[in-house]
Amino acid sequence: MRQKIVAIAVILIIIAGIAGVAIWQLSLTPEKPTGPISVIDDVGRNVTITSYPPERIVSLAPSCTEILFALGLGDKVVGVDTYSDYPEETENITKVGSFAAISIEGVLGLEPDLVLATGGVQLTVVEALEEPLGEIGGAIVVLYPKNVTGVFENIKMVGKITGKIDEANALVANMESRIQEVIDKTEDAPRPRVYVEFYFNGGYRSYGSESMVNEMIYKAGGINIFAGFAGTHLSISDEPIFTAKPEVIIIIKGAMSESCGLTPDVIKSREGWDQLSAVENDRIYEIYGVLLTRPGPRIVDGIEALAILIHPELFS
Amino acid sequence: MKHEEVNYFKRFKRWKMIIIFLIFALAFAISLSVAVGQMQISLSNTWKIIIKNIPFLGDFINNGFSNVEEVIIMSVRLPRAIAAVIVGVALAVAGVVLQGLFRNPMADPYLLGISSGAALGAAVAIGFGIRISLAGIFDSIQLMAFAGALITVFAVYNIAKKGPKVPMLTVLLAGIAVTSFLSAMISVIMITLGESLHSLIFWLFGTLNGIKWSDVMVSLPLVMIGLFVIMIFSRQLNIMLLGEDEAQQLGVDTERLKKIMLIFATLITATVVSISGIIGFVGLVVPHITRNLVGPDHRILIPASALAGAIIVVLCDMMARIAIQPAEAPVGVLTAFFGAPFFLYLLRRKKGIGV
Numbered sequence: 001m002r003q004k005i006v007a008i009a010v011i012l013i014i015i016a017g018i019a020g021v022a023i024w025q026l027s028l029t030p031e032k033p034t035g036p037i038s039v040i041d042d043v044g045r046n047v048t049i050t051s052y053p054p055e056r057i058v059s060l061a062p063s064c065t066e067i068l069f070a071l072g073l074g075d076k077v078v079g080v081d082t083y084s085d086y087p088e089e090t091e092n093i094t095k096v097g098s099f100a101a102i103s104i105e106g107v108l109g110l111e112p113d114l115v116l117a118t119g120g121v122q123l124t125v126v127e128a129l130e131e132p133l134g135e136i137g138g139a140i141v142v143l144y145p146k147n148v149t150g151v152f153e154n155i156k157m158v159g160k161i162t163g164k165i166d167e168a169n170a171l172v173a174n175m176e177s178r179i180q181e182v183i184d185k186t187e188d189a190p191r192p193r194v195y196v197e198f199y200f201n202g203g204y205r206s207y208g209s210e211s212m213v214n215e216m217i218y219k220a221g222g223i224n225i226f227a228g229f230a231g232t233h234l235s236i237s238d239e240p241i242f243t244a245k246p247e248v249i250i251i252i253k254g255a256m257s258e259s260c261g262l263t264p265d266v267i268k269s270r271e272g273w274d275q276l277s278a279v280e281n282d283r284i285y286e287i288y289g290v291l292l293t294r295p296g297p298r299i300v301d302g303i304e305a306l307a308i309l310i311h312p313e314l315f316s
Numbered sequence: 317m318k319h320e321e322v323n324y325f326k327r328f329k330r331w332k333m334i335i336i337f338l339i340f341a342l343a344f345a346i347s348l349s350v351a352v353g354q355m356q357i358s359l360s361n362t363w364k365i366i367i368k369n370i371p372f373l374g375d376f377i378n379n380g381f382s383n384v385e386e387v388i389i390m391s392v393r394l395p396r397a398i399a400a401v402i403v404g405v406a407l408a409v410a411g412v413v414l415q416g417l418f419r420n421p422m423a424d425p426y427l428l429g430i431s432s433g434a435a436l437g438a439a440v441a442i443g444f445g446i447r448i449s450l451a452g453i454f455d456s457i458q459l460m461a462f463a464g465a466l467i468t469v470f471a472v473y474n475i476a477k478k479g480p481k482v483p484m485l486t487v488l489l490a491g492i493a494v495t496s497f498l499s500a501m502i503s504v505i506m507i508t509l510g511e512s513l514h515s516l517i518f519w520l521f522g523t524l525n526g527i528k529w530s531d532v533m534v535s536l537p538l539v540m541i542g543l544f545v546i547m548i549f550s551r552q553l554n555i556m557l558l559g560e561d562e563a564q565q566l567g568v569d570t571e572r573l574k575k576i577m578l579i580f581a582t583l584i585t586a587t588v589v590s591i592s593g594i595i596g597f598v599g600l601v602v603p604h605i606t607r608n609l610v611g612p613d614h615r616i617l618i619p620a621s622a623l624a625g626a627i628i629v630v631l632c633d634m635m636a637r638i639a640i641q642p643a644e645a646p647v648g649v650l651t652a653f654f655g656a657p658f659f660l661y662l663l664r665r666k667k668g669i670g671v
Contacts, residue, residue, distance in 0.1 A: 101518070103643065104392050105355050106355070108355070132391035
């Protein structure tokens with residue numbers, strides 16, 4: 001009799017234990033929203049994602065692709081633009097065109113639940129896609145950040161609409177702390193004047209105060225010599241550069257710089273540039289453009305790389 | 317007298333045959349264009365989808381196709397093919413009218429600065445991020461391009477006007493001068509544009525990518541009205557070929573004719589430029605091709621050119637979609653790519669091109 005009671009008690013305790021663990025586990029998993037989810041994207045469009053979480057995603061810009069992969073959504077990406085080259089896995093994903101030359105039916109044929117696009121150049125594509133896409137139950141969201149904070153918000157927004165909220169928060173926290181580390185290190189040092197060039201043809205092309213590169217240089221402990229010039233992309237001549245006396249010159253390496261053969265040697269050989277302290281002290285560097293011009297997770301790598309170039313003495 | 321009548325009927329019969337042939341060719345071009353694309357959709361499914369969307373007839377079709385296929389045919393390819401027809405018709409007809417009016421084989425729809433006026437409007441809309449829309453149909457770029465084109469032609473016309481007369485040579489020269497002035501302004505905007513430059517470049521090449529039914533609905537009635545009016549005056553345009561003085565002696569009010577023709581040629585060109593950007597060579601080459609085919613009589617030249625222009629733009633757009641997959645080529649690149657060599661061939665063959 002006593003044995004029976006003990007046996008029942010043991011069974012009850014085990015059941016209670018399992019139930020308790022189960023309830024504890026359930027309470028730990030955050031409540032995941034289900035069904036349609038709505039967001040307001042970077043160009044003010046109110047978008048409803050009906051198939052949530054999306055299983056088939058198409059990205060129309062490299063920055064969007066990088067965000068998706070950073071959030072662990074790589075296996076759900078079924079189409080990318082031709083410039084999406086990072087991470088390596090993108091190589092085997094169906095390509096749908098680039099910039100404004102996106103094939104509308106190429107995208108539709110992939111039957112995406114979600115399409116991520118960028119603004120500016122691509123808005124015509126967005127306008128053309130949203131209606132037919134809606135008819136097959138898909139949605140298109142525009143990511144068009146103006147600054148580093150905007151990139152963080154983009155990552156969180158993508159997390160929200162794909163059911164990767166925790167991953168997005170963790171990624172942003174990690175990026176923020178890495179940027180803060182750079183700021184802490186360079187804060188007390190004087191800010192070298194930095195001139196950035198990405199192309200030349202007649203005039204030189206650089207970045208103004210409204211560009212993200214301008215902000216990234218500041219976060220990296222330098223100051224863009226054209227921080228006082230409005231606009232994102234500038235077309236300039238020798239004079240404002242001579243007046244600003246850059247101490248560091250950075251070449252944005254990419255398709256643009258390659259097309260015009262922009263190298264440190266070219267800069268050194270320019271008439272009159274030998275009097276600039278950046279040239280005198282041989283402080284002309286090259287940096288991978290994709291780290292600065294793609295508003296995705298790798299802007300942190302860009303800021304760190306800039307900081308090392310601008311303040312080599314602080315990073316050994 | 318009897319002999320002439322027989323001749324007239326013979327000619328009329330020949331015209332009828334040509335028009336019927338061109339209509340069939342256009343129907344073939346459209347169905348080819350709708351059936352071909354990046355996504356493989358079978359010909360039978362293509363037809364099923366189209367018939368299914370025709371009221372009453374649709375009830376007899378059983379679905380053997382996917383929703384995506386239907387969306388691609390009905391919302392992407394079909395409006396695009398129809399827009400290509402509208403663009404081809406408008407550019408070719410405007411080309412015929414202007415070549416006839418100016419009695420100049422070099423004339424094309426962009427002669428009076430329509431292209432640069434529209435481009436400036438588009439550049440301003442893109443560059444300064446102007447976002448206006450009219451009843452949600454025309455977007456800001458289209459609206460600004462349309463306005464830019466009309467204002468430019470109005471300015472050119474009034475600059476050239478001397479009292480009650482508008483000498484055609486002065487119009488031509490004023491058009492050239494205004495075009496270069498506007499091009500300079502576009503360059504200034506392009507330099508300051510930065511990255512949105514890309515969208516302007518695409519627009520300048522001309523593309524039908526992203527055409528929607530709303531674009532078709534807006535442009536179709538405008539182009540039809542223009543075409544209708546131009547057809548009414550096609551006989552008077554014939555008399556203009558004799559020269560302005562002769563035409564006046566024959567009782568044609570040449571000033572009024574010029575004004576009406578310029579207004580409606582501008583209207584149809586500006587309409588299609590605003591939905592497709594600047595598609596080159598169609599307005600210049602197509603009139604020469606059809607003139608070779610049917611002769612200089614505007615009563616046949618105008619409808620034949622309209623159909624031939626439509627066929628060429630539909631086919632060029634089809635190639636633009638599949639030429640450089642996965643991307644899309646601007647259709648204007650293709651029309652120039654095929655149009656320019658063909659134009660040179662005509663030039664060599666006839667040792668000169670007349671109007």
